[in-house]
Structure formats: C-alpha cells, structure tokens
Amino acid sequence: MVMQATLRQNFLHFLFGLVLLFIPIVFFLNHENQTALAEAETHITVTAASLNVRTLPSIEGKIIQVVHRGDIFKVTDTQAGWDRIELISAETGWVKSDAVQPTLGETYTVIQSKVNGLNVHRSADLQSTIISHLSPGHDYKVMNQSGQLIEVQSPDGPGWVASQWVTQQLKQMDSAQKKASVTAAALTIRELPESSSQALGYLHKDDLVRIQSEQAGWAKIMTSTNIIGWISKSYLSFSANDKAKKNQSNGTTTSSTPTKSSNQTVQLAAPPSNKNVLKGKTIVLDPGHGGKDDGTTSVSGTPEKTLTLETAELVAQKLSLAGAHVVLTRTNDTYISLDKRVSISEAQNADAFISLHYNASPIPFVKGISSYYYTKNKDQELASDILDGVLSSTGLSSRGTRFDDLHVLRENTQPCTLIELGFVSNKSEDQAVETNRFRIEVADGVYNGLVTYFSSK
Structure with missing residues (x-):
C-alpha cells in the first residue's frame, strides 16, 4: 500500500510538472500569434468616388453602406478580390479590392460633433465637470474610448464626449x-x-x-x-x-x-508688437498657496494651489513674449512662506507684484472677480487696472477693487496687488474658471491691465 501510494504521488507530481510546462508554452504561442496579427494589421483608402459596402464578398451581397474617396478603413480579411473592412459603427462589410489602395503610414481617428455646443467632460463620467464644448464641422482627435464615451483633444484640453453625438472617421497621418x-x-x-x-x-x-x-x-x-x-x-x-x-x-x-x-499643452497668442511698454519691466507673479497649503478646494475637487500655479505659468508666458522679465515665487508644488514671497518681490525690485488666487464662499451662488490693495497711493491704480483687464477678457462679473490688510501687500514695498479670479465654490463659475481657455483669458487680461498701468507712468 505504501509503495502504491508513493507511485500514485509521483505520477501526480509528474502530471503537475507537465501542466506547469504547458502553460507558458501556450501563453508564448498565443502572444506570438497576437503579435503577428498586430503586425499584419493594415488599412485601406477608398479611391473610387463612391463604393458600395456589401454583406458578402460578391455583388450578390446586400449593400449596407456607401463610402467615398479618401475614407480610410481597417482591413480584417481578404478574399478573391474583395476586402472585408471594419466600419466606424463596428460592423464589417466587403468592398472590391480594385476600388481601394493600401494606406501608407500611420492612421488616427477623429470625431466631428453632430450638434452645436457638445459638452466635453473632465473625466469619463457625464456627471463630471464640463471643461469645453465642440462645434460641428471641426475635427477633434480621438485619444481613448471607454464604452459609449470617447476621449478627445478639445480646444481646452483632453476631455470626454458621448459617442452618440459624434461621427468618427479614420485619417491618414501626413507623410x-x-x-x-x-x-x-x-x-x-x-x-x-x-x-x-x-x-x-x-x-x-x-x-x-x-x-x-x-x-x-x-x-x-x-x-x-x-x-x-x-x-x-x-x-x-x-x-x-x-x-x-x-x-x-x-x-x-x-x-x-x-x-x-492641466496635463496638456496650452499656448498663447503673441501680444501686439506695437505695445512694448512691458519691455524690460520686472513682473513678479505669486501663485497663491502651494505644498502643504492647498488653499481652498473647488466643487470639482481641484485644490486652489494647482489652479493658481497653472494660471501663473500662462500669465508668465504671455508677459515674457511682450518683453517683460517675469519671476514666479514658486514654479512647482512647494510651500513658500508669505515673508519669502515679499522678499522675492523686493529683491527683484519688482515693477509690479501680482498675487493670483481663487475665491470660495459657504454661500454657493456668490460669484465674481475682485482685486485688493493695501497702500492707496502705491497700489490702488495697479489693482484697478489689472481687475479691469481681467474682467474685460473673461466676461465674469466684478466685485470691485478693495482695501485689505493682506501680508503680501502690507509688507511689500513694491507696487503690488492680489486678485481673486472667481469663486470655485460656485458650480457654474467653477466650470468656467477650471478651463484652459479661462486661463488664457486671464493672461490676456493681466497683460492688458499692465499695458494700461505702465502707459500712464
């Protein structure tokens, strides 16, 4: 009995060893097959003015769609002078091989909106923040897809749209x-x-x-x-x-x-060449908060410190293009004390110090932009001009220019102001201010405000 049990146990060990050997072989073969299929994937471009797509590789097949010259499709099979293609609807159909040609180079997918003002959402959730809108007649490159939602490159950065409101098309990467x-x-x-x-x-x-x-x-x-x-x-x-x-x-x-x-490239329009009053001016931009100091948090969950830094970077680019010498009190998510911010302004002998912030209130309908000064003779004009410029470019409502006993203003010997760029506690205003378009508008507004300010000096 002991010998039989030992033989049975050895046999089971042998079988188990074979299984362990077989699994990686199957995985390897499957992986090689998938790799070969991926490498063999091809696309075709329609050369005929119009071309019938049929259910069968024969003129007897039912016509399910008509495609046109320049349309690009993925080929899934070839048979006796016919190519089976994958349509945008995920259906497949057959076209005559002599009415198409191989697509050379890479391809990519674009969408066009079927409706005016199609909402673009921050994440793959139609309840998430709306960051942009799409218009019909324009191509938007597809980045990703999740179920019935498509991630596209919108004018305000990557975002998600509902697939039911768009048409998709493959395009050939330029040679x-x-x-x-x-x-x-x-x-x-x-x-x-x-x-x-x-x-x-x-x-x-x-x-x-x-x-x-x-x-x-x-x-x-x-x-x-x-x-x-x-x-x-x-x-x-x-x-x-x-x-x-x-x-x-x-x-x-x-x-x-x-x-x-916001994880995307945002680039600004160059300032007019005839407005060179900023050339040689030293502007210190102070992105509020940072590091351990988050500031407030928007209704969509974005910390103020992130918004202020992203805004300051775009304002800095705009002013630099106008010839200004721009210094940021922080260039990453770092905690900078209020005293340090003031000392940077004074060490740079700033012609203007602008502290950028976003506002919040326990009352959800409060909205608008406001700017602040401490020393009336030194700072009020700068605060007023910056506010007027930003209001004009963004179209948000004004809460005025006000006195406030703020450290970065009170202790600062250079011309200075602090601006609150809207209420992120207000849902509708937050949807506007958390877009790259808004930050571009702020950059334009700060630029115009500084032009006004220095033109009077």
Missing part, C-alpha cells in the same frame, strides 16, 4: 513631405482659416507641424500636442524634414516646448 516648421517668433493657431477666428493656441519659432490641408493662404495643421487648427501659411518653412535630419545627424532633436496646464 514626411507634409511637415513644416514655424518661421515666426509667435504664431497663432485659429479654429477657422480667418484672422478673426478664435485662437486655439500658439506656436513658437522652429516648432514642427503636420500639414493636413491648405486653403487661400492658410494651412490646416496638427501640432505635436495634437491641437488641430489653422495657421497662416506664409510663416511656414517646408524644409522641415531637411532640418530634422540635420538635427538628428548632429545628435539633437527639434521639438516644441509646451507650457504645462
């Missing part, structure tokens, strides 16, 4: 011949090919872009940060590929330098 570099020191990206159209962002000299189309002196481009919009073609150099190759041969790379804001 190397369609790259270009920016020749202007500052170049505005616009929503439409016209100078009066809304600014979506801004490019620097030598930034590389991909050209998607051209129209009457304008180029529709995609930036390295996935912003799609229109720029003036006259400020582009189409020798970007040669430049990139030269940089690679020198061991360097050419890329844009993004300005951090």
